[in-house]
Amino acid sequence: MTGLQTEKGVLVTANNLLSGRIVWRDSQGQWVCSIAKAAWIPDGQAEEVLAHSVATAGAKGVVGVYTVAARLVDAPDGRKQAEPVTMRERIRAFGPSVHPDFAYERHGEKEA
Amino acid sequence: MSASLGQPVGHYHYNTVDRHFLQERIAEFEDQIRRRLSGRLSEDEFKPLRLMNGLYLQLHAYMLRVAIPYGILDSRQLRKLGEIAGRYDRDYGHFTTRQNIQFNWIKLEDVAAILRELASVDMHAIQTSGNCIRNVTSDEYAGAAREEVMDPRIHAEILRQWSTLHPEFTFLPRKFKIAISGSPEDRVAARFHDIGILARPGRGGAEGAGPFFRIFVGGGLGRIPVIGQELFDSVPEEQLLAMMEAILRVYNAYGRRDNLYKSRIKILVQTIGIETFRKEVEGELSRMDPEHYRLAPEHVAEIRARFAEPDFSPASDGRAVLEQHMAQDAAFARWVSHNTHAHRVEGYIIASVSLKPPGGIPGDVTASQMQRLADLAEKYSFGEIRVTHLQNLVLGHVRQEALYALWQDLREIGLATPNLGLIGDIVSCPGLDYCSLANARSLPIAQKLSARFADSALQSKIGALNINISGCINACGHHHAGAIGLLGVDKHGDEFFQILLGGAAGDNAAIGRILGPALSERETVDAVARIIDCYLEQRQDGENFARTVSRLGTGLFKEAAYATL
Amino acid sequence: MQLFDLHGGASARQYGRFYDLLPSLAELPEQKEARAVLLKPEDRIEALAPFLDRLELVVVQFPGFRDGRGFTQARALREYLGFEGEIRAEGHILPDQALFLKRCGVDTVVLPKTHNNPQDWDHQLNRFSHYYQPDFLPEGQTS
16 A cells, blocks of 8 residues: 555545435535545544535535545555545445446546 | 236236326325425435335445335336346346345436336335335245145235335334245245245135135344244134234334334344233234224135236146256256256246356346346246345246257356355345445455355255355345355454354254354355365265254364364 | 314314313323323323223324334224224324324324425325225224
8 A cells, every 4th residue: 555644534425415426525615526536634624524514415415424534645646645444435435346347437427 | 817818927917006006106206305305305304205115325326126026027027127227227236135126326316217117017116125014025936836835926915015005004113024935845034034924725624725824923134133933823814914914013012113223023022022922913903803804815816816827838748858958968957957946837847047157246137138038038938037035036937848948048148057056056235345234245255155166066066055145244145044154244444254054044944153253255265165175074865064064063164164274 | 383184174174172181191090171192102002991981182192203103003092992083193293194194093283393384294195096905084084
């Protein structure tokens, strides 16, 4: 595993209510499909960001908001990329291990 | 009713009222979705309502569980499922341990359209989830098996209708599962259901010819596996619905609602004891007007009349032709020896289609396989196809002389694996790859075991053995009922598996026991292989795996499993 | 408090009386003037048998809409005890449950704050034209 975990943090995630698609909260508080655009929130701020996300979930058409423990790793282009820590959340983010071809990213789904 | 009138064979044929009901249900759900979107229903309020229309929000997406009442489909319905898989999902569906089918990549915004398409072929997703009475399951050989004492399909349909939108039992403490069988051996795991029903015809004379039902109550797998207990051994047909009412009334009133894991009827029966439970049920029955609840033979006959019988051809020398084909083709002979079952009509045979190809995902079928299977059902089995609770399919009425051609057609679509009831016929829950509740993945280890034991000759040699795999203690893979059960656990973030031995469904129902400490995925596969080696060394007189374990106890197998560790 | 009549909104109201005395089942024996009782979901209906002749109203409660014990209580009141007075449902109830309540013998619903539009309830009453089970309505009522 490349990359050092310098801080503990989370990503905030949910499902789009209408499509059921996994979505991630970006740095503007919008819900986006790509985990590459998910905002990495340091542990200290997680509770506040989560509370705000839950409160605005209905208005934004998402459901089931929660935080995902994440670490920062080096992406191929040299930037830092946030990645879920647990297997469950990696499977949720990147697709079933037995059918990675089923992942949303592979099916060209429009932004939620 | 004759199939030549164009009615589908095998399952209840809908009338106008039934179809209208489906449309009204869809309109109701559409309205609920609208109210959810506009905020007039909260998610907490909407969730139970969508569950009662079969819609889960799972790890990746919404999952829709479509009902297949008592597991019987016609080819038109199977084609429609294939179309839905292609148009709304990832081109495949998954057959479940309750004879239903699941689509894992569904959008809420498509659900109304999907339900309309299902309704066009008399299908629905009503009550396939939620704290209500679920799909009534039955024997996959119902109405076909030679040794069957009574065809349970008619009463399965009667129970289905009785339980659909029942005004009193739609908000139960928890889910409620009923299974009914009419075979001399329990093929539906009746003793592992909330209510398990074993049907038999009357013995004539004073008893009359009308059917009788042996009722088991309070069985279940899940977190707390319990073998059901006999409530009554001979309920006459006229009282069947009254009995169901009485049991559900007691459960609805007294089942626990404070603890999710203690709210099934099995806990209630364990807590108050079967004697007290029986007294409560009898108390309800004594206050019910038997005439009001009487299941009249006339009504049973009406329902029976809506089941079309296959137009069986007169017997020929099909057996001789079949034997000749078997003599000519060893691979075919092997498939026949494992995957077929004797039919009640001379000249016919029951063929099972294993959905467990080596290295495959148990129970998964692609959209194109579904289309092709629909064609084969029409060509070989009067357009009827059945789903088993072990995630396989059945063509129930095949002419013996046509069996070879069927097998060849199945081979073309990769569904001729000769492993029914063998070690490769693995039952597995979807596990962490799909399910939000899981602790571990179940499918990769299922694939690895399947690949390890892929060789058909080896599978035949090992003989009857069922492996059941669950990804968490909710036990949807029924691992307690497997001769070998595997339970996925999370150990410090890594996937480990506990091995259980000695489980069984059926007449000698037993709950498997844990062998020892949990092992990693790779160690588990090796351990299972050593357990099998141990069995092959130790077995006597052609006894199967379960018998050998029962005879020797688990000690020797535990030693073998942990030998190199 | 707003009541919804499950037997059809605009018709002449025979229900809707509010009772000053609304004791619990445990309190009912001492409250000799009480004509109404407020049941808890765990209360056994049989305990009401001695008081039937003076009861005009039984209120069944739904602490949450998923707690379906009120359906069994209402049905048992009608079927086992032959109660002919008003059965009223109160608590967290969804309009989507209107037909189930009616078919179990409930007459009126105290509209919850979060679902207090009578039109929503009217819509739900007309959802289904066929049922697969018999129901337990008082004499003279049709579904």
